């Protein structure tokens with residue numbers, strides 16, 4: 001199977017390259033904000049109109065001309081797409097201005113704008129950046145996104161084609177229920193994903209960094225001290241590490257599930273319901289989010305049948321006889337007991353089985369199976385692309 005994916009590498013730009021990247025970002029950010037302004041003042045900024053404006057603006061301003069035309073055009077293309085999606089995709093807002101203090105640099109280049117020579121990434125304006133080639137590119141890249149993360153590290157994310165061996169032919173189905181103490185409880189205990197609490201484990205370290213930040217914080221409108229910025233970077237580093245570990249665990253787990261099952265019934269958990277709650281809960285939500293994303297992503301790419309089951313009543317329905325209990329189980333009750341048939345099981349295990357049963361019965365017409373995703377358009381899926389259509393199919397974010 002041939003698929004389009006992103007391969008991401010760490011960049012190690014020197015001081016000159018870093019300054020060039022930031023200057024490029026400054027120009028692109030200005031253009032984006034111009035486009036937002038165009039929309040707000042009632043003009044309809046389509047990509048065609050915007051590129052015409054760009055040509056005029058570049059003719060007038062040497063500041064813009066100093067930057068890469070490709071990067072600038074790509075910024076406007078991204079803007080036009082974001083605007084288009086804000087009309088079509090439910091829950092997506094209009095593109096907002098990118099403020100200097102709270103947006104991170106992100107630049108896009110098509111093949112016209114970059115090349116790889118001597119194992120360095122070459123960008124317009126004679127910028128050459130060493131790349132940490134942690135693995136070989138699977139094909140010649142068709143575009144690259146150069147971006148900086150919260151800790152200040154730079155990355156290059158290349159879009160490449162990749163030949164993937166087809167997923168093993170397997171039968172069997174599995175149901176997945178999300179939870180706080182065990183991130184994923186499945187119908188088969190060997191596939192459970194325990195909550196490893198990376199964020200919680202890092203919590204003390206994070207709290208220390210945040211206290212340091214609080215001590216060193218200066219009044220508004222005053223340049224923050226170096227000590228404050230150092231503490232801020234430290235806090236971001238700890239959070240990043242935890243998030244990375246979550247993603248890694250989720251990937252390993254999702255691969256195991258996908259490799260061994262043809263049908264995957266997943267509780268359609270919406271973390272937004274819970275995020276108002278405590279820190280620990282938030283962390284568990286993040287772990288669930290990562291696992292769910294990986295599972296759906298991998299399942300679809302492998303061509304598995306992925307069914308999202310709404311979470312309503314799953315914990316209070318008997319997975320053996322299908323009877324719905326009259327009362328909701330309290331959060332403290334860990335064992336489910338059916339009054340009709342006497343079936344007893346661990347609360348989450350029963351929920352997972354109910355989810356699987358619901359998906360298999362498929363009760364078409366009923367709201368029980370809200371979305372059954374069986375296929376996706378080939379090539380439409382590029383990992384970590386924000387505009388992947390499937391995200392809106394999956395639900396609100």
Ligand SMILES: [Zn+2]
Nearest residue numbers: 318321338341
């Ligand atoms: Zn029963």
